[in-house]
Amino acid sequence: MSTKIFVNLAVKDLEKSKAFFGKLGYTFNPQFSDDTATCMIISDDIYSMLLTEPKFKQFATKPLVDAHKATEVLIALSQESREAVDKLVDTALASGGTEPRPADDHGFMYQRSYADLDGHVWEIFWMDPKFAAGEAPAA
Numbered sequence: 377m378s379t380k381i382f383v384n385l386a387v388k389d390l391e392k393s394k395a396f397f398g399k400l401g402y403t404f405n406p407q408f409s410d411d412t413a414t415c416m417i418i419s420d421d422i423y424s425m426l427l428t429e430p431k432f433k434q435f436a437t438k439p440l441v442d443a444h445k446a447t448e449v450l451i452a453l454s455q456e457s458r459e460a461v462d463k464l465v466d467t468a469l470a471s472g473g474t475e476p477r478p479a480d481d482h483g484f485m486y487q488r489s490y491a492d493l494d495g496h497v498w499e500i501f502w503m504d505p506k507f508a509a510g511e512a513p514a515a
Contacts, residue, residue, distance in 0.1 A: 378421055379421070380421045380422070380423065381421065381422050381423070382415075382423045382424070382425050383422075383423070383424045383425070383449075383451060384424075384425045384427060384432065384435065385424055385425070385426055385427065385432075385494070385496050386427055386428075386429045386432035386433075386436075386440050386494065387426045387427065387428060387429070387493070387494050388428075388429060388493075388494055389493070390411070390412070390413070390414060390426060390428050392493055393414075393426050393492070393493055393494065394414055394416075394426070396468075396471050396472060396473070396492060396493050397416055397426075397492075399467060399470075399471040400464060400467055400468055400471070401464075401467075402416050402417060402418065403416075403417050404416055404417065405417055405423075408425070412427065412428045412430070412431040413425055413426065413427045413428065413431050414426050418453065422453075424451075442495070443491070443494055443495030443496050443497070444491075444494075444495035445495075447497065448496070449496070449497075450497050450499050451496065451497065451498050451499065452498075452499040452500075452501060453498065453499070453500055453501075454501055454502065454503065455500055455501065455502050456502070457502055458486045458502050460502065461486055461487070461488055461500050461501060461502050462488065464500050465488040465489070465490050465500055468490035468492070468498070469490060472493055473490040473491055473492055473493070474490065474491045475488070475489060475490055475491075476489050476490075476491050476497055477489055483504075484503065484504045484507040485501060485502065485503045485504070485507070486501065486502045487499060487500065487501035487502075488500055488501075
């Protein structure tokens with residue numbers, strides 16, 4: 377069995393977060409969801425557990441970070457193309473997210489970011505497959 381990753385994130389309003397991420401095309405596994413948590417499916421091996429703050433505190437041994445004021449984590453997800461990067465980030469912005477910094481275009485890699493409703497930063501990027509495979513020099 378391959379290793380799977382579950383990124384646990386505290387959210388203030390679970391239903392608003394589900395609606396936000398649903399607009400981005402993500403789905404949720406009802407088997408691992410209730411009124412305090414939901415399992416957001418990112419890919420076959422990547423999931424994000426969106427947990428209400430009281431639920432998250434049951435697992436945390438330190439105070440929660442206000443992601444609007446401090447960086448707790450940067451979640452980086454690849455996309456198939458530059459256009460897919462723009463589409464996802466533009467949809468996030470139209471759905472209430474914010475763009476914490478301008479796009480970065482390195483030629484071989486293109487990246488944009490959005491902060492979700494709770495301030496968690498999602499780095500969305502495309503990398504030239506030839507560069508990733510070592511077949512092309514960095515631009």
